[in-house]
Amino acid sequence: MSATAVLRSEWIKIWSVRSVAGPLVAVLVSALAIALVTFPNIGREQAATEELDPLFWLYYPLNFVQIAAIAFGATAASSEYLNGALRNSLAAVPRRGLFYGAKALVVGALALAVGVVSGFVMFFTANAFLGEYAIGIGEPGALRSCFGAGLYLALIALFSMGLAFLLRSAVAVLSLLVPFILIVSFVVVGFSEGVAAWLPDRAGQQILYQEHTGPLGPWTGIGVTALWAGAALLAGWWAVRRRDV
Amino acid sequence: MTSIDVRNLTKEYRGRQVTRAVDGLTFRVEPGRVTGFLGPNGAGKSTTMRLVLGLDRPTSGTATVGGRPYVTLAEPLRAVGALLDAQAAHPSRTGRNHLRLLAASNGLPERRVAEVLDETGLADAAGRRIRTYSLGMRQRLGIAAALLGDPGVLMLDEPANGLDPEGIVWIRGLLRRLAAEGRTVLVSSHLMNETSAFADHLVVLGRGRLLADVPTRDFIDAHSQDRVRVRTGDPVRLRAVLRAKGWTVGEAPDGDGRWVVEGASAEEIGAATAREGIPVFELAGERASLEQAYLALTAEAAQFTTRTAASPAASPQEV
Numbered sequence: 001m002s003a004t005a006v007l008r009s010e011w012i013k014i015w016s017v018r019s020v021a022g023p024l025v026a027v028l029v030s031a032l033a034i035a036l037v038t039f040p041n042i043g044r045e046q047a048a049t050e051e052l053d054p055l056f057w058l059y060y061p062l063n064f065v066q067i068a069a070i071a072f073g074a075t076a077a078s079s080e081y082l083n084g085a086l087r088n089s090l091a092a093v094p095r096r097g098l099f100y101g102a103k104a105l106v107v108g109a110l111a112l113a114v115g116v117v118s119g120f121v122m123f124f125t126a127n128a129f130l131g132e133y134a135i136g137i138g139e140p141g142a143l144r145s146c147f148g149a150g151l152y153l154a155l156i157a158l159f160s161m162g163l164a165f166l167l168r169s170a171v172a173v174l175s176l177l178v179p180f181i182l183i184v185s186f187v188v189v190g191f192s193e194g195v196a197a198w199l200p201d202r203a204g205q206q207i208l209y210q211e212h213t214g215p216l217g218p219w220t221g222i223g224v225t226a227l228w229a230g231a232a233l234l235a236g237w238w239a240v241r242r243r244d245v
Numbered sequence: 246m247t248s249i250d251v252r253n254l255t256k257e258y259r260g261r262q263v264t265r266a267v268d269g270l271t272f273r274v275e276p277g278r279v280t281g282f283l284g285p286n287g288a289g290k291s292t293t294m295r296l297v298l299g300l301d302r303p304t305s306g307t308a309t310v311g312g313r314p315y316v317t318l319a320e321p322l323r324a325v326g327a328l329l330d331a332q333a334a335h336p337s338r339t340g341r342n343h344l345r346l347l348a349a350s351n352g353l354p355e356r357r358v359a360e361v362l363d364e365t366g367l368a369d370a371a372g373r374r375i376r377t378y379s380l381g382m383r384q385r386l387g388i389a390a391a392l393l394g395d396p397g398v399l400m401l402d403e404p405a406n407g408l409d410p411e412g413i414v415w416i417r418g419l420l421r422r423l424a425a426e427g428r429t430v431l432v433s434s435h436l437m438n439e440t441s442a443f444a445d446h447l448v449v450l451g452r453g454r455l456l457a458d459v460p461t462r463d464f465i466d467a468h469s470q471d472r473v474r475v476r477t478g479d480p481v482r483l484r485a486v487l488r489a490k491g492w493t494v495g496e497a498p499d500g501d502g503r504w505v506v507e508g509a510s511a512e513e514i515g516a517a518t519a520r521e522g523i524p525v526f527e528l529a530g531e532r533a534s535l536e537q538a539y540l541a542l543t544a545e546a547a548q549f550t551t552r553t554a555a556s557p558a559a560s561p562q563e564v
Contacts, residue, residue, distance in 0.1 A: 002352060005349060005350055005352040008349040008350075009346045009350035012342060012345055016337075016338045016339070016342035016343075016345075016346065017335055017337045017338055019337060079335055082336065083332050083333055083335065083336065084330060084333040085333055085334060087295075087300055087329055087330065088334060088390065089350075090298075090299075090300055091298050091321065091322075091329070092347050092351060093350050094299050094315055094316040095316065244295070244301040244302060245295075245300045
């Protein structure tokens with residue numbers, strides 16, 4: 001059984017279910033839409049504030065965009081648990097490592113591709129409304145941040161996919177990760193700056209900053225998020241490997 | 246040709262107590278014939294099929310297809326077509342996409358999708374989402390998926406479930422044709438009469454154990470006894486004569502003067518009464534129902550026996 005055949009099958013799986021393809025499209029659409037709503041109104045005013053990293057400010061829409069990435073990873077996995085669809089999948093591809101690896105690769109690659117495009121979309125859309133606060137693509141960290149946003153979104157999608165295979169439910173993953181990213185992460189910052197820096201969202205977002213004051217730089221930060229994603233993928237793999245379906 | 250081999254297969258589920266869904270099962274499903282896989286609900290038929298497909302892991306024992314474990318097959322859909330649960334498909338996909346992604350995973354050509362859609366009569370519904378399908382259409386889609394790789398082995402769990410009478414005739418013909426082409430066909434059911442209509446061979450399970458592994462013809466001969474209904478003007482002499490020949494005579498359940506002789510044919514009774522000059526008004530041979538023989542076989546092994554408990558509301562209350 002060839003890996004390309006299994007990859008093709010996983011590709012069809014994603015594009016043939018609206019609840020999976022939808023969130024992926026929503027990554028790009030929300031990146032543009034939220035940038036268009038935010039920056040013409042409060043873009044310059046916020047860019048003028050001292051304590052805000054000027055590069056990171058361009059990626060303000062990412063706060064919402066990453067929820068779409070979470071939903072994409074979660075539904076790509078949980079669609080296998082709807083009505084026991086996994087039984088069909090594993091009867092067709094009984095080598096579970098091949099099945100799981102192909103799904104992770106397709107989910108990761110799609111999230112990366114759409115994420116990178118979204119990164120550039122956020123960067124240029126925001127800059128269009130910032131006037132004298134605009135940042136050129138040639139400035140330090142600018143190009144890195146565009147690709148970095150895509151990398152970050154791909155890792156978050158994989159993190160979510162791994163958890164969804166473990167918990168067998170997109171609802172469980174969304175109700176775990178969305179409050180975590182929107183609330184818990186901010187609360188932990190209040191308690192301890194040191195711990196918060198190592199959380200999957202905070203660490204990876206370092207790649208979007210111009211100045212690095214915390215313990216992690218842009219690449220070590222995204223590396224920490226990659227470790228989180230790797231751990232979640234391993235946990236999901238452990239569940240797929242040993243469970244009867 | 247390929248056969249399915251199950252050897253000493255055991256599957257235990259650990260909960261508060263250990264339950265054995267499949268218990269030391271050994272049988273072989275041969276090519277070129279339809280094998281009916283029978284047993285009451287919970288007898289272990291579906292579990293056995295999942296174990297053959299490597300979806301569940303056995304506690305002990307082996308299950309192989311053509312001598313190899315299913316999980317080691319390179320492109321398994323080309324070797325084995327399985328219908329386990331017609332509901333097991335993502336409801337938001339169209340029938341065609343469901344088949345396309347299965348075909349893609351095993352490197353099957355796209356034209357096979359159109360072919361099996363035609364064969365199962367789903368061509369017109371292929372562009373609709375599976376959630377809009379009736380149970381019978383889902384069943385047809387599951388059969389289409391099983392046929393996709395043109396496999397030498399077919400394993401179908403209750404394929405007639407939800408089909409209309411026309412569909413049942415169709416599936417019988419399909420199963421007969423697949424077996425005639427030399428394929429190995431295993432079809433589970435909990436209905437004996439239905440299965441005996443198309444199966445050449447029977448494997449009967451009860452509580453995870455093998456109860457019978459016999460040709461259908463032999464099962465029918467062994468388990469369904471002949472009996473004769475006779476109406477006579479002289480029951481006293483009839484009884485005496487038949488008893489002398491070793492037959493027992495009982496009054497027929499409907500009790501309108503007919504008598505039933507177990508284990509005899511109409512010819513034997515006709516000859517005996519003629520010799521003795523006993524007047525006979527009616528004489529009819531019949532066979533005990535196959536379903537009854539099957540129920541008798543599985544009764545002691547039955548998982549879920551029906552108990553008729555007195556309803557509390559009906560019992561008189563003392564005040």
